[in-house]
Amino acid sequence: MIPADLKQPGETLLFLSDVSVSFDGFKALNKLGLDVKRGEMRAIIGPNGAGKSTMMDVITGKTRPDEGRVLFGTVDLTQHDEAAIANLGIGRKFQKPTVFENHSVWENLEMALKADRSPFAALNWRVSAQDKTKINDTLELINLKDQRLSRAANLSHGQKQWLEIGMLLMQEPELLLVDEPVAGMTDSETEKTASLLKTIAGEKSVVVVEHDMDFIQALGVRVTVLHEGSVLAEGALDDVQKNQRVIEVYLGR
Secondary structure, eight states, X not given: OOOGGGGSTTSEEEEEEEEEXXXXXXXXXXXXXXXXXXXXEEEEEOOTTSSHHHHHHHHHTSSXXXXXXXXXXXXXXXXXXXXXXXXXXXXEEOSSOOOOTTSBHHHHHHHHSOOOOSHXXXXXXXXXXXXXXXXXXXXXXXXXXXXXXXXXXXXXXXXXXXXXXXXXXXXXXXXXXXXXXXXXXXHHHHHHHHHHHHHHBTTBEEEEEOOOHHHHHHHTOEEEEEETTEEEEEEOHHHHHTOHHHIIXXXXX
């Protein structure tokens, strides 16, 4: 159940304050601060080792911060494990797509439906008319309606990425964390992915970690630049690209 305070449009959905994480003396995050509003899409960029993956690990409960606050609405995420955080409404998509390759596109979405997965409930569970409508709507959204009966193994790399995004949407998340969604995609797939994420944003909050500047430009969203575990710069991409420090530590490489 999503707390009522998470449903107010324009309100801060995700809030990180002074978050620090160290691994064997290396400070992966150093008093990181970030806030993402409900319905906002935010792009996160930065050099390798800037703390992008660790930030996502902290949000999803995979890594516990040494200090700092991590709030989802009023819920303190540091007090919950990965499964509980996923149930709160946070979905994460890793760079490499993870789908059930021997099953059809439709079956992948069906298996991802939000439902009671206890043993007894699973034995008696059937796909409802409402579920079928939801799957069809998602197929339309992710550009895979014509491939609904195809095995996931036969999809292109880009199509597998869209299918995994669709599977996350079946869980009805409030926040999507998407890691390098267009790596290895064709230009056409990259363009369609930008369109897909822009459609999702507004109804969901979306945080996108990406290196492809053309893709970030196509998203047209606020950009946060991480460096050495903290925020180096933030703003529109055009402004960030003119920032001398960003040029020195990232764009100029």
